[in-house]
Amino acid sequence: MSTYRAARGLGLVVAVAVVGSPAAPLALAAPERAVPVTSAAKPDDFNGDGYRDTAVSAPAGTVHGKAKAGYVAVLYGSRAQPLPTVRRMHHQDKPGMPGTAEAGDLYGASIASADLDRDGYADLVIGSPGEELAGVGPGAGSLVVLWGGQSGLAGAATLLNGAESYDEIGGHVVTGDFDGDGDADVATSEGRSRLRVLSGPFGRDGSAAAGPVDTDGDFRIMDLAAGDVNGDGRTDIAAAVNDFDEFDARAVRVWAGTRSGPGESASVDGPSGYALEGGENLDIGDVNRDGFADIVTGRPTDGYDSDVEIPLAKGGMITYIPGSAKGPVGGRARSFNQDSPGIPGTAEGADGRGGSDHFGEGVSIGDIDGDGYPDIAVGVVDEDHSGVKRAGAVVTLRGTRKGPTGAGAKFFSQSTAGVPGTAEEGDRFGAATELVDTDGDGRAELLTSATGENGSAGAVTAFRSTAAGVTAKNSVTFGNGTLGAVAAPGSRLGHTFLY
Numbered sequence: 001m002s003t004y005r006a007a008r009g010l011g012l013v014v015a016v017a018v019v020g021s022p023a024a025p026l027a028l029a030a031p032e033r034a035v036p037v038t039s040a041a042k043p044d045d046f047n048g049d050g051y052r053d054t055a056v057s058a059p060a061g062t063v064h065g066k067a068k069a070g071y072v073a074v075l076y077g078s079r080a081q082p083l084p085t086v087r088r089m090h091h092q093d094k095p096g097m098p099g100t101a102e103a104g105d106l107y108g109a110s111i112a113s114a115d116l117d118r119d120g121y122a123d124l125v126i127g128s129p130g131e132e133l134a135g136v137g138p139g140a141g142s143l144v145v146l147w148g149g150q151s152g153l154a155g156a157a158t159l160l161n162g163a164e165s166y167d168e169i170g171g172h173v174v175t176g177d178f179d180g181d182g183d184a185d186v187a188t189s190e191g192r193s194r195l196r197v198l199s200g201p202f203g204r205d206g207s208a209a210a211g212p213v214d215t216d217g218d219f220r221i222m223d224l225a226a227g228d229v230n231g232d233g234r235t236d237i238a239a240a241v242n243d244f245d246e247f248d249a250r251a252v253r254v255w256a257g258t259r260s261g262p263g264e265s266a267s268v269d270g271p272s273g274y275a276l277e278g279g280e281n282l283d284i285g286d287v288n289r290d291g292f293a294d295i296v297t298g299r300p301t302d303g304y305d306s307d308v309e310i311p312l313a314k315g316g317m318i319t320y321i322p323g324s325a326k327g328p329v330g331g332r333a334r335s336f337n338q339d340s341p342g343i344p345g346t347a348e349g350a351d352g353r354g355g356s357d358h359f360g361e362g363v364s365i366g367d368i369d370g371d372g373y374p375d376i377a378v379g380v381v382d383e384d385h386s387g388v389k390r391a392g393a394v395v396t397l398r399g400t401r402k403g404p405t406g407a408g409a410k411f412f413s414q415s416t417a418g419v420p421g422t423a424e425e426g427d428r429f430g431a432a433t434e435l436v437d438t439d440g441d442g443r444a445e446l447l448t449s450a451t452g453e454n455g456s457a458g459a460v461t462a463f464r465s466t467a468a469g470v471t472a473k474n475s476v477t478f479g480n481g482t483l484g485a486v487a488a489p490g491s492r493l494g495h496t497f498l499y
Contacts, residue, residue: 041115041122044436044498046148048121051077053152054084054436054447055124055498056460057108058480062488063091063101070107072126073483073493074153077438083445083462083476084438089483090146090153092128098144098158099131106130111498114175114184116202121148124498125159125186127170137165143173143188145206157206159186159198167191174226176235178257183209187237187262189221190214195237197261215255215262219243222250225499227284227293229254229323237262238295238328240282243275250278252297252321254328268295268321268330276330279319283499285365285374287399292323294403296376298360302349314339315347316359318378320403334403338380342406344395345383358382359395364499366435366444368465373399375469377446379430385423386415392429394448396470410469414450418472419461421453428452429461434497446470449494454479458493 044052055074063069071091075084092101101107110127117123124146131142140162146153162169172189179185183200186208190196195215198208219241229236234257243249252275255262270276279299287294300316317337321328338345338359349356361379368375376397383393393413397404414423423429431451435444443465453459459479463470480487 041120041148043122044113045122046074046124047076047152048148048150049078051079051440052436052438053077053122054434054438055111056447056449056494057111057496058458058485058491058493059106059109059495061108061480061491061493062486064093066101066103067488067490068104068106068130069101070105070109070128071485072108072111072124074124075438076152077440079439082439082441082464083474087478087483088152089485090126096154097156099128099142102132104130104132108495110170110173110188111496112173112175112186113498114186115148116145116184116186116200117147117204118183118201119148121150123148124153125173125175127173127188129168129171131162131170133161136162139166139168140164141167141169141171143170143186145202147204155204157204159202159206159208160188160196160212162190169196172221172224174224174237176226176237176257178235178237179259179261180232180234180257185261187224187226189224192220193218195255195262199261213261215265219251219253223281225282225284225295228257229284229293229295230256230325230327231292231323232257234258238282238284239265240278240280240297248301250280250299251275252278252282252295252328256327268328270333271331276321276333277319279360281361281363283363283365286323287320287365287374287376288322288401288403289373289399290401292325294323295321295328296363296365296404297321298363298378300356300358300360300379300381302356315349315357316361316380318360318363318376322403336397336404336406340406343397343409344411345380345393348384356382362431362433362448364433364435364497366437367399367442368396368435368444368446369398369467369469370441370443373401375399375435376404377433377435377448379433379448381428381430383413383430385413388415388423389425391415391423391425391427392431392450392452394430394433394446396446398469408469412463412470412472416472419475420477421459421461424453426452432494432496434499443467447497449497451492451494454487455489457487457489457491458495460494
């Protein structure tokens, strides 16, 4: 993830009707605009060849017999290979890597990208929240960077280690220019409830120009995304959170970028002033192309009885929150599920007690048809289809000047003609998604994972895109073995992608 996440009516739920006058948008940054930012490297381009690269992780992967040590696979893009075929695996036992692969490290639990040292090559940031540190204790966590270069990623340094047991540094990570000074910064979760912020530029030894700085937090961070929601030239950070009041309580909080970095977080509220219902994952992108990044949050878990500003959709939902000069406008939020017009399938599971489709997993944003409007990919990990229970699927929604629409939505699964593999119970196809243009044709390809495949060893499927959107034709699938990793049950390849 470069600057955005590396993220998601009653009964027949469609767009949420706003009752009364729309609420004032969340005020993010007031002050003067940031200085123009000139990126030293193209987003996610680790080898400087002009094509975006990407990465996928298996934090529960086995490395040299160590269960849940974790690894990250990097997929290099090119014009000649529109679906990434050049793949490199990275883990803590590789030469030059800080630390050692140990059981439970969870290396790759989070991944993000930015040119931290301004050398013209994007770098890869990797979190290991389970890392045990000598003299500190278990679960301290660690954040490292792999340096980009002409030959791709090589060399590494530690950015941040946890100071206490169970700090879980690296559970989530995002990058962006949070203070508007032109240098890439890094933010990671600490203890699941706070952010630690490192300000760039960074030295090759991993040292930051400033930080780490703690931010506020009295909630559990479930996902992070970054993007310029208020258009002031500084990167803002959004989080999908549980505020601890109730099991199913979900909210969206935003840290606005300021001249000194992320400010205090604020809740995105709905038209009545209460926190807008959030979800478990989210991504940021300018879906309506108005110059302000929008937030899309996915809530695959059915709700119970939390006080919410929008109805809880059965079977899971996504919520679109448009950005504005004053920040995200919760009063104009709209929600979609599989009962919304145009969206394939039927919403199933209404009370959180089982049988849910879990529509809203693995939300990601990118322009799949090249029309200039970013589109949305949504995982439906427990979708029943083709006579198979909980096989999983992915739905794509088109972006328009009015935001997302169900018109023209598409449905893909392992039962779709042209998709390799076979739909099986518990595959969890759609567990994570990424929309990224790796061949430079202006259309983002779709990558999705099936973390339940082959005894939860996991697998990744890559789809091409055309002017008509994603197509199953010539799609490819690969697993741990293709990457040179052990296909151990429970590895869950595809836990997260680089957004």
